[in-house]
Amino acid sequence: QVQLVESGGGVVQPGRSLRLSCAASGFTFSTYGLHWVRQAPGKGLEWVAVISHDGRNQYYADSVKGRFTISRDNSKNTLYLQINSLRAEDTAVYYCAKGTGFIDSWGQGTLVAVSS
Amino acid sequence: DIVMTQSPDSLAVSLGERATINCGSSQSVLYSSDNKHYLAWYQQKPGQSPKLLIYWASTRESGVPDRFSGSGSGTDFTLTISSLQAEDVAVYYCQQYYSTPFTFGPGTRVDIK
Numbered sequence: 001q002v003q004l005v006e007s008g009g010g011v012v013q014p015g016r017s018l019r020l021s022c023a024a025s026g027f028t029f030s031t032y033g034l035h036w037v038r039q040a041p042g043k044g045l046e047w048v049a050v051i052s053h054d055g056r057n058q059y060y061a062d063s064v065k066g067r068f069t070i071s072r073d074n075s076k077n078t079l080y081l082q083i084n085s086l087r088a089e090d091t092a093v094y095y096c097a098k099g100t101g102f103i104d105s106w107g108q109g110t111l112v113a114v115s116s
Numbered sequence: 117d118i119v120m121t122q123s124p125d126s127l128a129v130s131l132g133e134r135a136t137i138n139c140g141s142s143q144s145v146l147y148s149s150d151n152k153h154y155l156a157w158y159q160q161k162p163g164q165s166p167k168l169l170i171y172w173a174s175t176r177e178s179g180v181p182d183r184f185s186g187s188g189s190g191t192d193f194t195l196t197i198s199s200l201q202a203e204d205v206a207v208y209y210c211q212q213y214y215s216t217p218f219t220f221g222p223g224t225r226v227d228i229k
Contacts, residue, residue, distance in 0.1 A: 046220065050218065102156035106165040107170075108165055
């Protein structure tokens, strides 16, 4: 079955950078679009970014455009999210998710906590 | 950007009774070329990742109980749980995938009365 396992979260100081990874298995990775979705503590879901199956197209939420970069390595079945200039409001659980439009599978999430 | 709204913020329903959640989009999510509404519903139980329930506004995901149904058109959509079960306690979100940035509604919490 589909498995999406995020890693790379942790406690980070404001202004620093972080790279999240998502290792995928159980499906043909190179044929599906992938998303990052985040959820601040006690809050709702916020869509962050999506990347096409071949990595050629990426789209972002306005709140992260210019600071976040979504990428993928189809040879390693891995999705990435590079987060720069971290802010307190980036504190959230970050979910890796499969789908080009609607999301049919979700990882368990990795917590990013921005704190000095 | 398309703004999604949901109502109510929360509701409490007796076991076996109907629960109805409304979702609105600030513009139509109907794509004329395929006549499909680009609208999905998700369920998130406490401490868990979200789960897909409905896509194309009314297509139930495989394995989702048939007490869950989606309806609506244009900018107004509804998720109905026909007979609430204890395991349905969760927060429910709608999402539009008609255009980027894809956006979620704020969520509706469903509890047992």
